[in-house]
Structures are given as structure tokens and as C-alpha cells.
Amino acid sequence: DDDDTDENGNEKGRRPRRYGKSVTHGLADFVAQEEMDRYRGFWWDEKSQGVLFVRVDESYVPPYRITHQGSDGRAGDDSNYEEHRYPFAGEINPEVSLGYVKIDRDAVLGLGTESESESESESELESELGSYNLSARTKDCTKTAKTSWENVKWFQAPNNASEYLARVNWLPDGSACVQWQDRRQTMLLLVKVDVETGESIVLHQEQSDVWINLHHMYRVLPRAIHPDECLNDIHTSTSGRCSDSGSDSPMLPDGSFSYIFASERSGFSHLYLYTYIPGDVAATLLRVISSGDWIVEKILGIDMNNDLVYFTGTYKSPLEKHLYCLPLRNASRWRNISSSNEKDNNGMRLSLRQVMNSISGGGSAPKSQRSSNRDRCSTYNYPKPVCTSEPPDPLRLTSESGMHSVTMDVTCRIFVDNCSDLDRPTTTKIYSIPEDGPEYNGDDVATGLKLRCVLYDVSKFYDPSLTPSPPELLSFPTSDGTETLHAALYRPDLKIHGPGPYPLLCSVYGGPHVQRVTRSWCQCADMRVQRLCAMGFAVVKCDNRGSSRRGLDFEGAIKKHLGRIEVLDQVTAVRHLVMNRVADPHRVGIYGWSYGGYLAAMCLCRAPDVFSVGIAGAPVTSWDGYDTHYTERYMGLPSENRSGYDEAAVFEHVPNMRGKLLIIHGLIDENVHFRHTARLINRLISAGKDYDLLMFPDERHSPRRLRDRIYMEKRMSDFFAKNLLNSSRPNKIMGNL
Numbered sequence: 001d002d003d004d005t006d007e008n009g010n011e012k013g014r015r016p017r018r019y020g021k022s023v024t025h026g027l028a029d030f031v032a033q034e035e036m037d038r039y040r041g042f043w044w045d046e047k048s049q050g051v052l053f054v055r056v057d058e059s060y061v062p063p064y065r066i067t068h069q070g071s072d073g074r075a076g077d078d079s080n081y082e083e084h085r086y087p088f089a090g091e092i093n094p095e096v097s098l099g100y101v102k103i104d105r106d107a108v109l110g111l112g113t114e115s116e117s118e119s120e121s122e123s124e125l126e127s128e129l130g131s132y133n134l135s136a137r138t139k140d141c142t143k144t145a146k147t148s149w150e151n152v153k154w155f156q157a158p159n160n161a162s163e164y165l166a167r168v169n170w171l172p173d174g175s176a177c178v179q180w181q182d183r184r185q186t187m188l189l190l191v192k193v194d195v196e197t198g199e200s201i202v203l204h205q206e207q208s209d210v211w212i213n214l215h216h217m218y219r220v221l222p223r224a225i226h227p228d229e230c231l232n233d234i235h236t237s238t239s240g241r242c243s244d245s246g247s248d249s250p251m252l253p254d255g256s257f258s259y260i261f262a263s264e265r266s267g268f269s270h271l272y273l274y275t276y277i278p279g280d281v282a283a284t285l286l287r288v289i290s291s292g293d294w295i296v297e298k299i300l301g302i303d304m305n306n307d308l309v310y311f312t313g314t315y316k317s318p319l320e321k322h323l324y325c326l327p328l329r330n331a332s333r334w335r336n337i338s339s340s341n342e343k344d345n346n347g348m349r350l351s352l353r354q355v356m357n358s359i360s361g362g363g364s365a366p367k368s369q370r371s372s373n374r375d376r377c378s379t380y381n382y383p384k385p386v387c388t389s390e391p392p393d394p395l396r397l398t399s400e401s402g403m404h405s406v407t408m409d410v411t412c413r414i415f416v417d418n419c420s421d422l423d424r425p426t427t428t429k430i431y432s433i434p435e436d437g438p439e440y441n442g443d444d445v446a447t448g449l450k451l452r453c454v455l456y457d458v459s460k461f462y463d464p465s466l467t468p469s470p471p472e473l474l475s476f477p478t479s480d481g482t483e484t485l486h487a488a489l490y491r492p493d494l495k496i497h498g499p500g501p502y503p504l505l506c507s508v509y510g511g512p513h514v515q516r517v518t519r520s521w522c523q524c525a526d527m528r529v530q531r532l533c534a535m536g537f538a539v540v541k542c543d544n545r546g547s548s549r550r551g552l553d554f555e556g557a558i559k560k561h562l563g564r565i566e567v568l569d570q571v572t573a574v575r576h577l578v579m580n581r582v583a584d585p586h587r588v589g590i591y592g593w594s595y596g597g598y599l600a601a602m603c604l605c606r607a608p609d610v611f612s613v614g615i616a617g618a619p620v621t622s623w624d625g626y627d628t629h630y631t632e633r634y635m636g637l638p639s640e641n642r643s644g645y646d647e648a649a650v651f652e653h654v655p656n657m658r659g660k661l662l663i664i665h666g667l668i669d670e671n672v673h674f675r676h677t678a679r680l681i682n683r684l685i686s687a688g689k690d691y692d693l694l695m696f697p698d699e700r701h702s703p704r705r706l707r708d709r710i711y712m713e714k715r716m717s718d719f720f721a722k723n724l725l726n727s728s729r730p731n732k733i734m735g736n737l
Contacts, residue, residue, distance in 0.1 A: 016092055022058040022085055029056045029094045031087060034671065035629040036166055036214055043168050043176075050102040050195065052168055052176055055154075057095040058085035066668050070697025084670055089624050089631035089645075090638035096165045098178060100153045100195040153198055161189045164629065166214050173255045177203065177220075181212060185633045188212045190261070190283075192276065203276055203283040206263055207380035210556035211633045213513075217262035217271070217299050221328075224256035225275050229329045230286045230387040253278050260289065260309065260328075262296055265378050268551045269295040271309065272385075273328065287387035290326055290394065295549060297321065302328065303412035306437040310408055310415075315394050315444075318549050319473065319486060319519050323406045323415065324394035325438065325446075331392050397431075397438055397446045400424075403520040414452070420521035422470035428456035468533070470524040471541075473517070476576045478545065479568060483554060487542040487573055488517045489582065492533050502538035503724045504574065504583035506603075506611075510566040511595030512558070512634060515549045516541045528713065535721060538582055544569030560641050562623065562634060562648040563602040570599070571607050587724045589613035591716065593702065594672060595620065597664075598650065601680070604661055605653035612659040613723045615716055618672045618701055619663065621680040622649040625673065651683045660723045662692040664712060666699030692719065 026042040033039050042053040063083040071080045087093045157165070158180055166188070167179035176193045188206040193199075206212055228250050255278040262269050271289035276282075290296055294315045300323065301310040308325045316322055398404045402421030409415070413433050420426040430452040439448035471488035478485060492502055507529060509516055517523075529539045543550075544566045546558035557565050570590070577583035590611050592600040597619030604614035623631045623645055624638060638645050646652055661684075665677040677693075684691045694715055696703050703709050 016060040017062075018059050019062045020059065022061075022063075024056045024058075025099075026053040027056065028054070029058065029096070030084065031093065031627055031629045032096075032165070035627065036164065037216070038166065040168075043170065045170055045174065045195075048103070050100060052098060052100050052195065054165060055097040055099055057097075060092045061085040061087050061094055062091075064673070066670060066673070068698070069667050082668075082670075086670075086673075087628045089626060089628055089635070091628065093163060093183075093628055098155045098157070098165060098168070098193075100155070100176075101149070101151060153195065155193055155195075155198055155200065158189050158191060158200075158202065161187050167216075167218065169218060169220070171220060172257050177218075177259075179214075179218075181214070183628075183632065184636065185211045185629070188214075190218075201282065204261070204274060204285070205380070206265070208264065208378045208552070210264075210552050210559060213264060213269075213552075215262055215269070217260070217269075217296065219260045219299050219302060221258040221260070221302060222304055223258070224252045224277075225258040225273065225286060225329055226250040226252055227275065227284060227286055227386045230273070231330075258286075259283075260299065260302070262299075264552045265380075265382055266291060267553050268293060269297070270391075271296055271299070271311070271326075285383050285385045287329075287331070287385045287389075288391050289328065291391045293551065294318070295551065297549075300406055300415070301408040301410070301412040303437065304328070306412075308412070308437060310397075310412060312404065312406055313394070314549055316396065317519075318515075319517060320401060321403045321405070321518075323397040323404055323417070325397065326391065326394045331387070331389055393444060395438060395440070395446050396444050397433075397449060399445050401519060403518055416455070421519050422473075422521070422523055423464075425458050425462060425521045425525075426456070427454065427459070429454050468524060468530045473519070474576070476572070479572050483545060483557075485542055485544065485569055485572065486517045487540055487576075488523055489577070490529050490533050490539040491582070492536050492538060497536045500538065501578070501581050501584040502536065503587035504577060504589070505532055505537050505539045505720065505724075506570055506574065506588070506590040507539055507541045507596075508544075508566075508570060508590060508592040508599045508603075509594070509596040510544050510546060510570070510592065510599040512546055512555055513548050514595075515543055515547050517543045528716075531713070531717060532720070535717065536725060537720065538577070540573055540577060540583075542570060542573035544573075559634060560636050560644045563598065563606070563650075564647070566599050567603050567606045570603055571610050574610055587612070589615075589720055589724050591615035591617070591720075593617035601650045601661065601663075602653065604659050605650060605657045608656050608658045613661075613720060614659060615662045615664065615719060617664045618666065618669055619650070619676060619680070620672055621676040622651060624649075625676055625679070650680055654680075654683045654687045654689060657684075657687075657689055660690070660692070660719075662694065662716070662719050664694045664696075664716075666696045666701065666703065668698065669701045671701040 024041075028039050028041045041056070042051050044051050062085075064086040065081050065083050067081045068079075073080050085094065155178075161180040161182040163183040164181040164185075165178065166181050169177045171177055171192065174195070176195055178191045178193055180189045180191060181187065186208050190203040190205075192201045192203050252275075256276060258273065258275040260271050260273055263272055270291050273286045273289055274283040275286055277284070289309060290313075292315070294313060296311050296313045298312045299309065300312060302308075303310070307328050307330065309328050310323065310325045312321050313324055314321065315324060398406070398417060398419065400419055400421070402419050402424065405418040407416045413435070415431055415433070417429050417431060418426055419429070432450045432452050434448045438446035441447040469491075471490045474487040474489055475484050476487070477483070491500070507516070532539050545554055546566055548555060574583060574588055578585045588611055590600045590603050591614065592598075594617070597616035598621065600614045601616040601619050601621065603611045620626050623635055635641055635644060635648065663677050663680065665674050667674050681691065681693070694712065696708050696712075699705070699708055703712055
């Protein structure tokens, strides 16, 4: 009941228990590091005159003890266990506060001088810090620190989104931009904080009916953009270049700034341009930079001179990643260029800037690539942009198919491209971009780039005859026909194992923020899969609904019901291969790690007519035993979704299991505690189910030691060989779940 919880989802009227004082300053807590991708706890300002920092109070989070059962130390020795403040789903989070302290640089630089060391008596310092042999410099450091600490300013978090401090960035005027997220993770506030006065303004608000995925796609521009610049022609200097100084642009008051922020409000991650003007109640949305049924993944550079934003994304295909660019301020001079107008009267190719300076009007992306204007994943009423024209198609700079990991220099003139494909190992190349920007060649791929050098290329050592065959990429509809699933299929050697059908293994992860199937060399270089193929297995990887890089609708299909849709889609993949005579329906197994271990166990329990063998590595078995930020993002609060938590637990479905299960887990796993496996074993015993268990006393979430890895891989392959290669137990593969 919502009446039982506050605005952050915490239970009202609950008196928390204190588990001893546990307070840190300037350090990121466990949840921030593990789930929010925030590893920093302090941020120096641009002039190093002050520092923002977090205060984390974990005193009300109970410590979770992990005993080192494989240790050779004496029982009861402190070195035989470790304790973590681990906030479980539905329980209390650490209390995070943001403070600012101004540094007295003169005092710091003058530490150790005679006059300062004499100003504080040694006895007073020793009484404060204990009976240490303090040097004069240490005493002065302590005095300066005490003085600074007394002047710390603490900032109030917004009432409706105070649970998680997600990001901190400095702004050009010396204030800070702080991103706060609520407990349910359906709201994100970008708050401008004046570190001198403590005054704050909400720049803009993100809200979703699914959830808010945190990211790092926030960039403050070198200068503020006036709204008129997004409506009129791009301002140019007398030389014809797009001005980046702002001298030819409409004037804005001091303290104005512009920034780009990525949002999934349309259902796909895209870039939005904002400007804040002092005195306004919020930032103004100037224009939508990108749109369509594809996603922007990373901002790589901003070229104010040519009015371009460079980024990586999935415009070409969700199985690939490429470098693209789009106009920053004004899209009216950008459109798809046909072969008839891509050249000037002299037959010369036009640079991107020349095209933008010579063409008016706009185009639209193909309907298959274009999403509607409706914000499909949020009922929140977002403000309309100043410029309402539809964003154009992006221009691609990387021509080779595959996955491109790109790094760009600050001038947007040079970039390093690490590229691989299914049948092509990674190469590293350096390219330069013309000063006027990339050129058109009549389609969506830019020309004019110059290959400067090849840093890394193993093609001269590459012998295809010695390399395992890359997988086949497959696509097929979900069982309800609403989405398309992508899969990678690995077949055994036809000459050795014949045409099939083969015993089939599903290699799964299945959870959010991960995509297994891409056009990358790592698909071919999956050594476990290649070993299993050499043994005679066919192996398939299928990205079920819930996986990443397909948009928020595709990912959000699992909301509040983990372990349901994922199983259904894996069954669909198996049925597709059975119908195409690739897989033997009587011999189907599955394996995965972490979320994949959870999914493997769930498939064995929820689809026992399909899967007869499973290996679950470090599995989550009940979501009330995992952390707050991850679990509640996808499942909601336990108090609001009790039936969903029950259904999503492996425990509830153990009585249905008929196949063979091997559980693998490290005893000192601090992420997915071994308690998950222990609780599952209790249910297996209660239900009279057989199971196999492989424990690693000195390993954490995944075995790292070479001896442990070798041992584990052998046990896994032996387990599948024993139960599938010679098995003839019939399965009702075409039956319903």
C-alpha cells in the first residue's frame, strides 16, 4: 500500500535499529559503486579552491558477515571473516549527504612553517588525536583540517528524490549540477546548487513509468546557446565558419550555460539540448538532437565550430555500434543528401559544413527508424522544445560492419577506432576528420576521413583454417509476435558430428544492461562455447526481452516479473532450432552465471518439459536477498509487489524441476552471497530433488584463480557430456509453459 511508504519508498513509522557507527567521507558506498557506476566520493572544483564530497552514514544498515571457510588461520581470528554494510531489497539504505568545503590554499601551502607550528600547542593536538609522535607538519595539517571542517556547507537533497546521489558535475559559473534519484528509480532530478549560498534550482526532471537508467551522457557546452540559434540560420563569422565564440550570437546574461543530456523519455536513449538562463525557474529545452527507434550510447565530442555532436549508437543495427554525428544547434540546414546534389558545380564533394550552409529545409528518417513524437515510456508531461522540427538522420563515420569502440580527441579532429566483427579480430586505427567536418558520399556514410595509421592489426597472423567458425546470426519473433529476438548459433563441425539435430545448450545471461549477441570478435573467441561445439553440442545465445540496446519497451517487459518473460523467450529460441532441425528436442541444456545462473535455474524449474540439464553459476535465487538499487529498479518495493517477489524466486518453482542441476558458487561472494545457494539447497532437499554442488572456498562472484577456472570448466563440460551426449530422455519440447 502506498500509504505505508514515504515518497522514497521507505516504510513509514518504522524505527530503525542502529548497528554501530559507520560513517565515511569522500568515499562511494557499495550501492553507488556496484549499481550506479559512481566510484568517486569527492569532486574538486575547477580551480582546486574547494571540494564537494559525500558523507555516507551506514550505521543503520546491518553488517553482513562473510566467513573465510577455506582460510588456514585460527578460528575466531579477525582475518577469517569480513563484514559488509549490504542494503537488502526493501530495507534501509545508507544515508548520503553532500557537503562542500572551501580550502585555505595559503594555509595549506604554508604548512610546516615555524610561525604556524608554534600557534598550536603540542599537548592540545595530542589530546585530540591521541598520544602520537606528531611532526610539526602533521600538527599544522590537523589544525587546517579542523578549521576547514567547521566551515563545511551541507546541502539539502530534494524531498521527492533524495534516496540516491547519482552524479556530481561542476558548472562553468562555479556551481554544481547534482543528479538525485528517488527510491523507486522512476524520477531523476538535475539540480543546480550554488555552493556558496546553498540555493538550488531544479534544472530539469526525468520521469519514467518503467525506470530511469543512469548514464554518463551529460555534457556542458563551451558556451551557452541562445534559443534563437536553434530557430534561425547558424551564425557564421566573416570567414564563413560557424562561430564558437558566441560573439555573433544573441547575448545571454552572465551565468548562462547549455548542456546536453540523454533521456529515454521516447522509449529510446536520445540527446536533448538545454540552456539555463539566470533568473529562470528551470532550464529551457531548446531542441531534440536525435530521435528514432535506435539508441545513443556515448557522447564522444562536441564540435562547436562545425555545429556537430559526435556519438556512438545503434542507428545501423542493434547488433552493431558505430560512430555518428548530428547537428548541435540547428538542423534546418541538414538533410539526407542524394547523389544529384552531393556535389557542387565543379563536381567536388561537399563538406558537411558546406552542405549545411547551402541547403535549407529538412528531411525525416525512414519510418522504420523513426519513433513517434509521443513520449512512450512516461506519462510525465515533458516541456516542448523551442525548436519543434524533427531531428534528421545521423551521419555514420565508421564504414566497416561490426562493433566500434571509439575515442575522440577534444578538438574532434582525430579519433581512435577499435573495431571487430564476427569473422574479423580487433584492429586499432587512427583517423583524422577534415577541418570543415566530414563529407557526404550520397548515403549515410561520411567520406573525407583520412586513415593516419594502424596501431594494431593481427590479420597478418590470422589463419582462418586454425580459427573456429563464427556463429550464425538468427532472428525470429517472440511467441506473441510483438518483438523480434536476435540469437547467435554455434554448430558442431559437420565433418565430425554430422548434419544434426544436435544436443543443444543455451548460454544465457538474460538480465538488464547486458547484450550477448553482437557482431563482434568476442562471439567467435568464446572458448567455452567452442569447446562445447568440439564435443558435439550446438550452442545458442539469445537476447531475450529484458536485455539491453533495444530500447526501454524491450528492456522493460520484465518489470515487476523477473524470471517469467526471460524463460518464455529462451523456450522460443529452443523451439525455433528444433523446428529447423538444428536441435534434438530430447537433449536440451542451459547454463549461465549471476543473472544467467538465476535464469538457468528458473528455466529448469519453469520449463521442465524443455530443459533437462542446467548449470547455475552464482545464482540469485530470491530477490529479497539482493541489493536495493538493482532489485527495486526492476521489481519495485517488496511491500508493493509481494506476489511478484514470490513468483520471481526460484524457490517457488523447485517442485516442478525434473532435470539435473549443478550449482557453482564461491563461498566469499560479496555480490550474490552464498546464502542464495544455501537457501535453494534447503528447498531442493525439502522437495526431494537431486542436485550437484561445486563450491570454491576462496573465490568471490566468479572464480579467478587459474587452477579453479580449469577445474570448473572441466566439471561443467563433464556434467553436460554425462547428462546430454548419451541421454535419450524424451522431452515435450512443443508443449506449453
